[in-house]
Amino acid sequence: MAGAYTQSLxxxxxxxxxxxxxxxxxxxGHPAIRPKHGAxxxxxEREGTRATTLAERAGIGKAAMGELIDELQALGYVERRPxxxxxxxxxxxxxxxxxxxxxxxxxxxxxLERRYRRALGREAYASLRSSLRLLAGRDERQPRI
Numbered sequence: 001m002a003g004a005y006t007q008s009l010x011x012x013x014x015x016x017x018x019x020x021x022x023x024x025x026x027x028x029g030h031p032a033i034r035p036k037h038g039a040x041x042x043x044x045e046r047e048g049t050r051a052t053t054l055a056e057r058a059g060i061g062k063a064a065m066g067e068l069i070d071e072l073q074a075l076g077y078v079e080r081r082p083x084x085x086x087x088x089x090x091x092x093x094x095x096x097x098x099x100x101x102x103x104x105x106x107x108x109x110x111x112l113e114r115r116y117r118r119a120l121g122r123e124a125y126a127s128l129r130s131s132l133r134l135l136a137g138r139d140e141r142q143p144r145i
Contacts, residue, residue, distance in 0.1 A: 017112055024108045030101050032075050040068050040078065040092070041102060048081060048091030077101065 004012075018035040025033045039058035043049065055065035069092055072078045077098040083089035094102070117125045 020112070021105060021108050025101060025104055028104055030097075030104070033077075033101055037068060037072060037077075038105075039065065040072055041094075041098065041105065044078070044092055044094050044098075046094060046099075048083070048093035050083065050089055051092055054092060072098070 022033070022035065025031070039060055040054060043054050043057035051065055051069055052062060054069070055062045058065065069078060069080070073080065075097075077095055079093050079095060080090045081093050083091045116128070120128060
């Protein structure tokens with residue numbers, strides 16, 4: 001892997017963590033959840049979020065987001081409810097099952113972070129995070145459920 005491009009290395013690291021997360025969710029009663037569903041889970045607010053906002057936050061199209069929401073609704077992870085601020089609009093609201101998934105995800109991610117910190121050491125870990133923030137160019141104020 002010495003000659004691998006940086007984006008390939010980032011992909012391999014992501015794929016490893018996604019496999020670990022998917023396995024943890026499967027073991028804890030959520031076998032249908034896949035990494036693609038993270039586009040909803042990572043961007044929905046506990047009180048609900050419009051699908052268009054979810055799509056914008058996730059950086060995907062409205063139709064693709066609609067499909068993910070449909071899947072998660074069929075599985076019992078989200079509900080569509082009227083938006084009290086606009087009767088024509090709907091909010092995507094996480095259910096108790098979604099909140100459970102979110103708690104598992106946070107638990108697994110904290111474990112991964114501890115493992116990364118141990119493997120790299122404090123300084124290299126801080127440097128990695130700083131570098132990734134710079135490359136990602138994203139605001140870390142995303143909603144958390």
